[in-house]
Amino acid sequence: MPLVKGGKIMGDSFVKLAVDTPQPEGGDILVPAERFLGDAEGLLEGAGKVGVIWPNNRDIVELVPYLDRIAAVALVFPTFRDGRAYSQARLLRERYNYRGELRATGQVLRDQFVFMLRAGFDAFEVKKQADAEAFMQTAKRYSVFYQPTGDGRITALHRRMQLRHSEGVGT
């Protein structure tokens, strides 16, 4: 499954651990929420970076105390129809000011990219190679956005106000 980061397909430095896989010596690891919460301090003491795979039905608040020490949060789309992780992503970025990698995992398809970018995701485990290759092109599909979100893209309402004021200057 190709990983897209910074708009490019790249190798994944993280190794995903299951609940019971032994922790490797060094290297970056992505661990399930349950395992992470069970031994957060132990895991964070390791040499590599630590990321957490957070299920979409668990309150993100539980992760908040660790946000400044973890390198990645992987949110899950069990199917592309299940949109809970969009709310979790926005909460992480906009309420808890999480600045690390925010990764979309699960059934991640081309037609969700724009929504995901707007919700604050910056890394994508894309299901299909063709979709991963089309990432940059797809991300540029829209130039107009109606809602303010943490991604900072200017909203239509705001742009109109700017236009109004700039017109006002000349007259």
Next chain:
Amino acid sequence: MYAYDEIDRTLVNERVSEFRDQVKRRLSGELTEDEFKILRLQNGVYLQLHAYMFRVAIPYGTLATNQLRALAHVARKYDRGYGHFTTRQNIQFNWIKLAELPDALEDLAKVGIHAMQTSGNNMRNVTSDQWAGVAPGEIEDPRIWSELIRQHTTLHPEFSFLPRKFKIAITASDHDRAAIKVHDIGLRLIKNEKGETGFEVLVGGGLGRTPFIAKTIRHFVHGGDILSYIEAILRVYNQYGRRDNIYKARIKILVHELGIEKFSREVEEEWQHIRNSSLQIDDEVIEDIRSRFTYPAYEKLPYMPDELRQAAADPDFEAWRKNSVAPHKVQGYSIVTISLKPTGGPPGDATAEQMDALADLADRYSFGEIRVGHEQNLALPHVAKRDLPALWKALDKLGLATPNVNLITDIIACPGLDYCSLANARSIPIAQELTRRFANHELANLIGRLHINISGCINACGHHHVGHIGILGVEKNGEEVYQITIGGRADENAALGTLIGPGVKFDEVADVVEDIVEAYLALRERPEELFMDTVKRLGVEPFKERVYATR
């Protein structure tokens, strides 16, 4: 009228190109049907019994004449020459080809019409009072706020994959023509004691297999806070709404399971986090939206023009005027409702020729504006009273002057088994038969206001629960069986109807309705006591007795 600016046009065009690409990938096999399904639904495309059905949004029910002509064009070029107006200010085309859909969308985009989120588990078309901006006594034009919310809910990055569909309706009049109490969120525009605009917010209404009347979650939300408050409701719903069972996924179930107190506490907590954010709307933003709504330059006209006085001698004109013409907030003008319920016709259908002709009439007599109501009728919102006789003649020629608005033959019906893949029973033929039974205008007038609603399955697209007489078609042992309820209503006193007894067969439905009507005529205390009031006073029992005595 709301005029799109370059920003709105750009977005709609970008959406059309995106959908064109999605259709291309589906046709090439790159997308599976399962993957494509949700993408097409997000753009109003259903797969029905015989063909794809295409649902186009008419936000808050306002159409300009060039838009109505574009809908006629789509009906003619891509469909079979007609369209079907729905109960949520949409129009549906029933015979569209997938490969041609992007072109149809592009043609509509040119006049500022789209089909975004007219289906799928997202925020649907924002609906409002079809008399918005012209109804006497209205607090203010609710379409300004409808448009604000339309923009905010369009392609929302967080709420495009909700547990289930989500519908918002807004009214600003005491008499609720937008059925806000049967919506996921209902907004009643009000003023607070300081004279500031805000909303009473209702939540958790809906029909379907588990009907609920919406409950008030907050008595006053300031207009400037309305986007953050809606966002808070949606965030709670997106995270906690059920996704394990499609029949329990609507917000009404969450509200019911948590209870309105607990639900409102959750919303309140979320709202406090986001209330003072960029979601706050200041007056300047509202003014900007308001400035892109244009209002007619009304003339100063007499209350009773000579033309109207003279035409009063014609009983057919008078019958139509008394039935279909309503008072306007400006003296000398009227609101004209155009019945799409001709005797023997499917409710809500209009041909391309009718749409084109109506656009011409609207240009001539209604400042180029047409409205669409949830009762599946149209309206011309600004007709000078002196023009009423001429307009009536023109409408009559088009078959659009049936004087049955709000009467027993003004039936709301879903497409039913004639089109819909979900239906268990036919709806349209029942409606057609009833319009023939009660075709006599004097009889219908004698009966007075009476709404019949017909749904062809438990999903309740015909809103049968809130019909004064509700008819629900179900399937029993391979046969169509119809359950009859009475006493429902969708207005400010919204209530769910009560079942009168065992279901009846297709052939018996019209007879049963006749029995109910006869019972009402015999039971009412005086001619002014409407069917609804008689049912309220006496309950279901006497009607039940009458219907089942001989069956």
